[in-house]
Amino acid sequence: MTDESAEIGDRLLPLDAWHRAHGARMVSFAGYQMPIQYEGIMAEHQWTRTSAGLFDVSHMGQLLFIGDAADAALEGLLPGDIKGLAEGRMRYSLLLADDGGILDDLMVTRRADAIYMVVNGATKEDDIAVLRDGLPDEITINHMEDQALLALQGPKAAAVLARLAPGADGLFFMEAGAFEIAGIPAWISRSGYTGEDGYELSIPAESVQQVATLLTDQPEVKPVGLGARDSLRLEAGLPLYGHDVDPTTTPVSADLGFALAKRRREERSFPGAERILLEREQGAIQKRVGLFVDGRQPVREGAMVLDGEGNEVGRVTSGGHSPTLERAIAMAYVPTALAAPGTPVTLSQRGKVHSATVAAMPFVPHRYHRKGSPK
Structure with missing residues (x-):
């Protein structure tokens, strides 16, 4: 075939x-x-x-980091508390550029003898290059092909x-x-x-x-x-790297501030910390939000968000039909002043105008099996 x-x-x-x-x-x-x-x-x-x-x-790229203090070394590139990660526990984190832009989002897990990481497939080769360049020679990176x-x-x-x-x-x-x-x-x-x-x-x-x-x-x-x-x-309101998140977005504008560990914020020791923490304090210019789109036709990536005078002030990054909710939904970056749930916005796609409303995410509640939750 x-x-x-x-x-x-x-x-x-x-x-x-x-x-x-x-x-x-x-x-x-x-x-x-x-x-x-x-x-x-x-x-x-x-x-x-x-x-x-x-x-x-x-x-997806599966990587193993082997060597003494691999966790501390990774903290030079990620904003998460990797040193505090217990064996068998995992954490969502971000590979950051020097200016605080997001190079990739990823999962980090502590194994008994190594740190295990899963990165996005489209970015894995670039990620490995950044990691090899940013980590000391004593840390071995095993790409588990x-x-x-x-x-x-x-x-x-x-x-x-x-x-x-x-x-x-x-x-x-x-x-x-x-x-x-x-x-x-x-x-x-x-x-x-x-x-x-x-x-x-x-x-x-x-x-x-x-x-x-x-x-x-x-x-x-x-x-x-x-x-x-x-x-x-x-x-589920989960961003797709290269669409909803990319090097032009920061953890704050992408609404991923939970990935900034408290200790790391206090130490101000991760790439782009000054910019990211200033945005965290004062707010980013734009923010990733969810949208309920009126009508049956979904809007797709690239549709424009317009202000009241028809000027482009944001852009849709993901969109489609929700089979669970039976309605059109989307994610977009909008000015922070328009980011509160319930705020009406106007979208333009291929010359056609759509009405939408900012919606809280996730659109459909997560059903993760967390410790303490009922079975």
């Missing part, structure tokens, strides 16, 4: 043949051939919200892993550990990108087809493509 959107030089995922055998429509994304859908985006979205969807995210990455997301994901990876269902949100699936080693975290309870599984690439088949053999699990992954993360 071929696809007209394939690009010369696209790399193939370890599960490429498996996806095609399962009826996937493949597209070019982040330099890879990836499945955008199997039976349909709407059906896959709803299945993930009610059961368990299996996503192949092996295009022999590992695949799967995400099992949805309210029935825990029941599935209780059968296949006993003990993994005991993890709470943002916890991780080493397990086995049918004798295959798996580093499993309770995390994901859909707003649902779920897991990410780092598996040896040579064994990932066996694991994917074991998972989809379970009645609760179906494979899900990039299309539903995008609609799910948009409903």
